Amino acid sequence: MSAPVTPRLRFAPSPTGPLHIGGARTAIYNWAAARALGGRFLLRIEDTDQARSTKASLENILESFRWLGLDWDEGPEHGGDFGPYFQSERLDIYARYGARLLASGHAYECFCTSEEVEAGREALKAAGRSPMYDRRCRDLSDAQREELRGSGRVASLRFRMPLDEDLTVHDLGKGQVVVNLREVDDWVMVRAGGMPLYNFACVVDDLEMGITHVVRGEEHFVNGVKQLVMFRALGQPAPQYAHIPLILGKDGKKLSKRDASTAVLDYRDHGYSADAVFNYIALLGWSFSGDQDLFTRDEMVARFAIPDIGKSGAKFDEEKLQWMAGEYVRRAAIDDLVAWTKPFVLAAGAVPESAYASHPDLLRNLVRCNQERIRLFPELPPKLGYYFTDPEPDDAARKNLAKFPDAPQWLAAYAELLGDSAIPPSYPKDRGDADRVAVLPTDRNASLPDRSAVPFLLPAHLEEDARALADRLGIKFGNLVHPLRAALTGTDKGPGLFDIVYLLGRERCLARLSASSR
């Protein structure tokens, strides 16, 4: 009996651009599979294309991982026993494998130039056959090789694929697929310059790093075939591959920038909850259960299995992502939500920065009062501005103010009522315990607390008093509330009006009322 093998999975991006949604989904599935299997998850950087690899892309990928909550056990910044984890630092290892495959006859030197290979392809195409390398260097004699070398040509290394074989591939994503190997090129393993290419380096690393499962996009299916054959040539077992469909845009084609932001961090910058983005991406091609769309990372790990990944392409639907972002906002712990929205609030200048430190409970209440009214973080600042700056009434507010000629008198009456009431002072004054005593928004189903038990009248008391005032004035409650809201907030929508009065405080309310009833 052989020893149990620790499952090891990897995500192996090339740092040639920001991490995009599709890559993130692949990463999530590999991560979840590693965790579900009780294995290890590693990050390997495939930077053999020196011309296109950048440091900024690497940083972007790592930051995307951190933001999404994907932790890796081995790789950049974490080390590990199977390093180095940058392919550019593993060149000697590739050289060793290249020599070995050359010696065993599984690889051969090719002296063709790119132009010659391309010309050969064109010729085949013209003859109605599949365009591929014509294999003219496959069976060169030693003498011929020396002659080519002597003429100044530099060899690349090609893999000698079987010429005629039906290979049965067992793919965790696609099931059993029979591939005619004659359809597959003698692919280049090492460039003429000596740099290894993807398929070659990938096999060496997956082997050396003990990778057991690989989940990746189906654009890699044929690569998988090449890699399988190379593992066989090495006499080593290949990982289990799962090739999964791509994420599509609205037009049904591979997701592109035309459809939506494709970079993961754009969603961070646009104020989406990271948990929501993780959850939504995970759902693109995998389902938690028949009737539950929202789940945590731990819940996903508890249920995830590679064969359950869907077989057909999923379209990226930004509307559902937004709904999900809203769900996560509504479920968020208040201190998290305050922290997440803070950069957006400050950037918009909606709240003085010092207020976060001097009036934390006021901030909590302000955010809580809007928690069910926003989906993305940038939606919050416009709803907070009027607590700190006198608003300019919008059209709807103006209309509510002008609807009844008597409204100014009603507002004056309300101002008088407020003037005689015990309500908290306005920011930046010290509001004492006001924002701790009242945890807003007010629960309409809660019973009315005793007035003598609290230092200030609570919103529920204020409402009770306002209803009494409306009765005295002989008007409907709504006729008082609508102009009042307009005068106080400059708009016709928002949290419960008496929560607003409470949060606005005495000075601001009275000032705005006197301005409006003039």
Next chain:
RNA sequence: GGCCCGUUCGUCUAGAGGCCUAGGAUACAUGGUUCUCAUCCAUGCGACACGGGUUCAAAUCCCGUACGGGCUACCA
């Protein structure tokens, strides 16, 4: 062109021969709650691509067609 894969409400999906007059979510519509908006609740709208088989029975199995996607680099 060749090779490979896929096809359930607009979208994401559940469904692994009878539990399906196909379930959930989103979106949309209507109604309810409320001082507004939002939330929430209720209801509605809406799909097994098509054609043949196999079977007592098919969304589920097989074949074909159509449509869609991927690959076809000295990129990954």
